[in-house]
Amino acid sequence: MIAILGRRLAGLILTLAAVSFLIFAIMDLLPGDPASIMLGTSATPETLAALRHTLGLDQPLLFRYGQWVAGVFAGDLGQSYTYGVPVAGLILERLAVTLPLAVLAILLSIVIAVPLGTLAAARRNGIADIVATLFSQVSIAVPSFWVALLLIILFAITLRLMPAGGFPGWSAGLWPALHALMMPAVALALPQAGVLTRVTRSAVLETLNEDFTRTARAKGLSARAVLWRHAVPNALVPILTILGLQFTFLVAGAVLVENVFNLPGLGRLAFQALSQRDIMVMQDVVLFFAALVILMNFLVDMSYLAIDPRLREDA
Structure with a gap:
């Protein structure tokens, strides 16, 4: 029974890891820029670049994914762009x-x-x-x-x-x-x-x-x-x-x-x-x-x- 439980848990963890990366990659491919939506159409390129840097949107995909997963394990799911709360x-x-x-x-x-x-x-x-x-x-x-x-x-x-x-x-x-x-x-x-x-x-x-x-x-x-x-x-x-x-x-x-x-x-x-x-x-x-x-x-x-x-x- 313990061996069965171990195999099921291993499968659960692997599936969750694969799904989490798939979710992150799909969200990254969605059209639209969160910084542009937050600041509106009148924002200057410098302001947009500064906000993208603050949000970490200018970092590579794998780096941002690693930060997100590390935050999830630590209980930190990040900050909402819209509401400004955890x-x-x-x-x-x-x-x-x-x-x-x-x-x-x-x-x-x-x-x-x-x-x-x-x-x-x-x-x-x-x-x-x-x-x-x-x-x-x-x-x-x-x-x-x-x-x-x-x-x-x-x-x-x-x-x-x-x-x-x-x-x-x-x-x-x-x-x-x-x-x-x-x-x-x-x-x-x-x-x-x-x-x-x-x-x-x-x-x-x-x-x-x-x-x-x-x-x-x-x-x-x-x-x-x-x-x-x-x-x-x-x-x-x-x-x-x-x-x-x-x-x-x-x-x-x-x-x-x-x-x-x-x-x-x-x-x-x-x-x-x-x-x-x-x-x-x-x-x-x-x-x-x-x-x-x-x-x-x-x-x-x-x-x-x-x-x-x-x-x-x-x-």
């Missing part, structure tokens, strides 16, 4: 909105999809299966931002039950903060719940057709016991795979929903940094997203080994 503080501040939003959305997705997909598999071709299939197809086809707009029209404008946007901050209290995140979480959760419902149904159906479930039924176990004690636990590997991918998507892909609800989250920060050509913020946020994806894949791989001991022999 990028690490900006990311932590925005993560306090995006991370709870993603957790709330993934919990809603699990609560909706796992029971529905399991019920659809247990009653194949029945009413529950038809409902689950219809829900899955509709929710996957509908974009999150369109669901967000419908929720605002219905619950904020028509019924006046929920806020249309904004975030009061956690200092305002737990309930006001969760109240502001509820509609964005639903808008993010519904498409993911559709995907998870389909995967859960397929995984549970596959395990129900395995020899060990038929043996359990032959021994006299009830259909419910076979379903929840044997079929569902053995269907967790593909379900966990999708959950890991969905969580990273919810953190990194909430740009549109955060903009619709005017939430000061990480996705909105990335959008603002892109429009303002704030390279330092952009590359740090993208690196954070990439590191999150790599870390979640690592954790999902480790959970496979914990759930299914047979995978330890193959690894």
